[in-house]
Amino acid sequence: MGIEMLTQPFPWKRYSRKLKARIDNPRNAGHFSVQDAKARGMRRVEGSDGGVEDGNTVRLYWLxxxxxxxxVDARFQVYGQSALIGAAEVLCDLLVGKNYDQARRIGTDLLDKELRDKSSVPAFPTETFPHLNLVIGAVDSAADQCLDIPLPIAYVAPPAPTDIGEVLDGGYPGFESMPLQKKLAVIEQVLESDVRPYIALDGGGVEVVNLLDGKELVIAYQGNCTSCFSAVGATLAYIKQVINAKVHPDLEVVPDM
Structure with missing residues (x-):
């Protein structure tokens, strides 16, 4: 990665509105001291990537x-392009509540999706991708310092967001009268934007098997989800919540186990 790539300017107008807002008003900028960690009974972890000499660097602080x-809490400090601020800001929001293993499964695609104005339009210009990778590199650096901390025995489920976003009153407009293929396309769109990114954090996936009688959505788990007991618990409940809120309130979601 050359210094030219990391220090070239990016047109502000090509950032999404959500990204601009995070850059203008970051809430997670700062750091934690050793005293802060002791006061809260937590371990202070610091991870970084890049360097001032290269023009861009990011440092993460975790409790x-x-x-x-x-x-339980995350802060950041950056030096360099404004894209670093937006990426680190949304990353800190995503980190809180996850364990260090889940944290290292966050990818640049999830950071971008969190800040998109429209699901089909990237929030970050392609020129910023090296900067996104710096932020992910800092996550790996911090997570490596936590490997001695045992994860809960029951840890297998990917984290589900507490906010499912926009809820469509009555479901997707005209869903009931759509032909089957159109209904499946709507369901795929919702799964792709609101479900798969979070399940993928733990190496899992979900696919549509069928829609029976227009009322029963049959899904199949992939990857780690196939052996995860929460596949019929918390994960399934979250998928059903999203489908009912954004597709149709009466749809039943059934896993093909």
Whole structure:
């Protein structure tokens, strides 16, 4: 990665509105001291990537619960392009409540999706991708310092967001009268934007098997989800919540186990 790539300017107008707002008003900028960690009974973890000499660097500060590896708070400091601020800002929001293993499964695609104005339009210009990779590199650096902390025995489920976003009153407009293929396309769109990114954090996936009688959505889990007990618990409940809120309130979601 050359210094030219990392220091070239990016047109502000090509950032999404959400990204601009995070850059203008970052809430997670700062750091934690050793005293801060002691006062809260947490481990202070610091991870970084890049360098001032290269023109861009990011440093993450975590407060980690040594009982279960959960990140209870996160802050960042950056030097360089404004894209680093937006990426680190949304990353810190995503980190809180996850354990260090889940944290290292966050990818640049999830950071981008969190800040998109429209699902089909990237929030970050392609020129910023090296900067996004710096932020992810800092996550790996911090997570490596937590490997001695045991994860809960029951840890297998990917984290589900507490906010599912926009809820469509009555479901997707005209869903009931759509032909089957159109209904499946709507369901795929919702799964792709609101479900798969979070399940993928733990190496899992979900696919549509069928829509029976227009009322029963049959899904199949992939990857780690196939052996995860929450596949019929928390994960399934979250998928059903999203489908009911954004597709149709009466749809039943059934896993093909």
């Amino acid at each position: 980690v619960d040594t009982d279960d590896g959960a990140i």
